[in-house]
Amino acid sequence: xxxxSTNLSxxxxxxxxxxxxxxxxxxQSQQPTTNxxxxxxxxxxxxxxxxxxxxxxxxYNGAVCESISSLPFGDAQTTSGGCYHPSSLHFTxxxxxxxxxxxxxxxxxxxxxxxxxxxxxSPSYSNRKNPQSWNLYAYSLNNPVTFRDADGHKIDCTxxxxxxxxxxxxxxxxxxxxxxxxxxxxxxxxxxxxxxxTSIKITGDIxxxxxxxxxxxxxxxxxxxxxxxxxxxDQYAKPSIWAxxxxxxxxxxxxxxxxxxxxxxxxxxxxxAGVTYDQDAVDQHxxxxxxxxxxxxxxxxxxxxxxxxxxxxxINGHASRANMRDSITGExxxxxxxxxxxxxxxxxxxxxxxxxxxx
Numbered sequence: 001x002x003x004x005s006t007n008l009s010x011x012x013x014x015x016x017x018x019x020x021x022x023x024x025x026x027x028q029s030q031q032p033t034t035n036x037x038x039x040x041x042x043x044x045x046x047x048x049x050x051x052x053x054x055x056x057x058x059x060y061n062g063a064v065c066e067s068i069s070s071l072p073f074g075d076a077q078t079t080s081g082g083c084y085h086p087s088s089l090h091f092t093x094x095x096x097x098x099x100x101x102x103x104x105x106x107x108x109x110x111x112x113x114x115x116x117x118x119x120x121x122s123p124s125y126s127n128r129k130n131p132q133s134w135n136l137y138a139y140s141l142n143n144p145v146t147f148r149d150a151d152g153h154k155i156d157c158t159x160x161x162x163x164x165x166x167x168x169x170x171x172x173x174x175x176x177x178x179x180x181x182x183x184x185x186x187x188x189x190x191x192x193x194x195x196x197x198t199s200i201k202i203t204g205d206i207x208x209x210x211x212x213x214x215x216x217x218x219x220x221x222x223x224x225x226x227x228x229x230x231x232x233x234d235q236y237a238k239p240s241i242w243a244x245x246x247x248x249x250x251x252x253x254x255x256x257x258x259x260x261x262x263x264x265x266x267x268x269x270x271x272x273a274g275v276t277y278d279q280d281a282v283d284q285h286x287x288x289x290x291x292x293x294x295x296x297x298x299x300x301x302x303x304x305x306x307x308x309x310x311x312x313x314x315i316n317g318h319a320s321r322a323n324m325r326d327s328i329t330g331e332x333x334x335x336x337x338x339x340x341x342x343x344x345x346x347x348x349x350x351x352x353x354x355x356x357x358x359x
Contacts, residue, residue, distance in 0.1 A: 073115035165200065168299075171334050293331045294331075297331035
């Protein structure tokens, strides 16, 4: 996950489920139960610190009815007073499990007592320029007073951000969905250890976005997954510092966990006249894939097929035809925007009919 620097000038900027935000105040309406600290239910106004951790609640008349304190990692939480129902949303606005005491961050659970996550982060978040990022169990670069951890829902555009956003939008195969695909850039680090990350975001209600097209639904799956998917625009694909890279010559490729790598796609936007980069299209006498179609092929195809479609790219060292079909389906959904682009047949996917492939 990504450690996100906070904005000290905007201390109250969280949105909670079943809450209505009024400027910097968060209102919370609650119905009475037999366990209420006060008689009856009511509306309270919650105030959070610069990290999003709730610190004070007030009644409608401005009177403080509850105050909350804790140590930097969210441990040793104490509450004075009571406003109807105690909230389970505390440390940076995350939900705390009452049985385990762990805070749920979407991708992982965090222990405020240990100041560590209970499972490691993706190695893609380890930045050689910042030693604090080398511990994949660490919370917010071990600096919880300055940073908070995001929720782990990411498709990272590692470079060429404008092209990345445009291809992600066009890959949905739907104009309404495309208009709702945007990016968010986050700055990380401190002193000389600074870097930025840009990720794909979807605006509005996620379920209505899913309903717009099959590829929109797949993109939503990936954006809201616990995994980090990186997309790079380069002439050379190298999935790790130990792997042998390949030259793309205008084409694209992707890697998945079944191959021993983090989920990542590489797209080469540079085309050379007279050089074939999409032999599958040439063999079927249709135009070679553009970058949006390559995004659909690699991201909503190969990567989605493994992470969500139940079709690993590799099975016991053998390429999977089911995953190849996912990639053609993802690409064809983009090609369908323009009938002149044609459609690919699954059996024309390179290596589809090799004797060592599996169904």
